[in-house]
Amino acid sequence: MFGGRNLLIATKHRKETVIAPLFSDAFGVHCFISDEIDTDSLGTFSGEIARKKNTIETLRDKCDLAHKTVGADLVVASEGTFGPHPTLFFAHADDEWMMLKDYRNNLEIVVREISTETNFYGDNINNIRDLEAFAFKVQFPSHGIILKPAEKNFSKIVKNIQDREELQQHFNSMMNEFGTAYAETDMRAMYNPTRMKVIEKVTNKLITKIKTACPVCDYPGFDVSEIKAGLPCNNCLLPTRSTLSHIYQCKNCNHTKEKKYPRNIHYEDPMYCDHCNP
Structure with a gap:
C-alpha cells in the first residue's frame, strides 16, 4: 500500500x-x-x-x-x-x-x-542567578529557552536562544524594557x-x-477500539473495574476480535475490588 x-x-x-x-x-x-x-x-x-x-x-x-x-x-x-x-x-x-x-x-x-x-518548565525570573538556575534545570544550552515579559504577555517573544551570552543579553533587555521576565523551555522539537x-x-x-493488519482483509491499523472491564476478583470472583479484554476492530471491513487478559493476569488483587475493598 x-x-x-x-x-x-x-x-x-x-x-x-x-x-x-x-x-x-x-x-x-x-x-x-x-x-x-x-x-x-x-x-x-x-x-x-x-x-x-x-x-x-x-x-x-x-x-x-x-x-x-x-x-x-x-x-x-x-x-x-x-x-x-x-x-x-x-x-x-x-x-x-x-x-x-x-x-x-x-x-x-x-x-x-x-x-x-x-524538561517542560516555565518561571518568572528576577535576576541573573535565577536565570542560571533555570537554565541548568532545563538542560540549557542543549535545550533552547524562550523569553517574554510575562507568561501571558506576548508583546515581545525571543526564541531560538541557545547561547549563554545571548541569553543574558536578552534577559537584561527584557528587564530594562518591561521590568519583568518570564523564561520557558523551548518545546519545539528542533530545540x-x-x-x-x-x-x-x-x-x-x-x-x-x-x-498490524486485519486478519481478514489485510488492511493496516488493526488495533484496539474498545477496552472491556470486568476482570474477576481473586477473592470473591465478582467483576472489578480492571481490564478483562481488548476489542480489536478493522476500519475497513469492521472485523472484530476480542483478546482477553491483555495484562496476562486472570484475576485481580482484592485491593482493587469494589466489593472486597469498598
Whole structure:
C-alpha cells in the first residue's frame, strides 16, 4: 500500500530527522518536507497563536493543510502537549500524538505516547542567578529557552536562544524594557532533544500499528477500539473495574476480535475490588 510512494512529513520543526529514516526503512516510502506548510498557524507552544482545537482535530488539520497546500496524498504529522501527567500527581508529561493519513485509500491511523521524560518548565525570573538556575534545570544550552515579559504577555517573544551570552543579553533587555521576565523551555522539537526522543517513540508506535493488519482483509491499523472491564476478583470472583479484554476492530471491513487478559493476569488483587475493598 505504501511502497515507493511519497510521504509528506508536515512539520517546520525538523521532526523529519527522526521520522523520515524510520518510515523509509519500514515501508520503502520517499519522505519529504515542504516550506509551504506553516503548521504554526494552528497554534504555537509559546502561546502567541492559541491552538483552537483539540489534539486529534489539530492533527487532522495539519494533515489536511499539507494535503491541500502541496497535493500530497500520504501525510504524517505529530502534535505534542505539555503539562501535568494525567494520572501521576506532581509529574510533568509530554503527551505526543501522531497521525498518518492516506488520502488515496481513505485511511487514518493515530497513536499516542505519554512520557514523563520532559524538561517542560516555565518561571518568572528576577535576576541573573535565577536565570542560571533555570537554565541548568532545563538542560540549557542543549535545550533552547524562550523569553517574554510575562507568561501571558506576548508583546515581545525571543526564541531560538541557545547561547549563554545571548541569553543574558536578552534577559537584561527584557528587564530594562518591561521590568519583568518570564523564561520557558523551548518545546519545539528542533530545540528540544528530550522531546525528539519521545517523538521517536511515538513514530515507532505508529509504524507498529500500521503493520498490524486485519486478519481478514489485510488492511493496516488493526488495533484496539474498545477496552472491556470486568476482570474477576481473586477473592470473591465478582467483576472489578480492571481490564478483562481488548476489542480489536478493522476500519475497513469492521472485523472484530476480542483478546482477553491483555495484562496476562486472570484475576485481580482484592485491593482493587469494589466489593472486597469498598
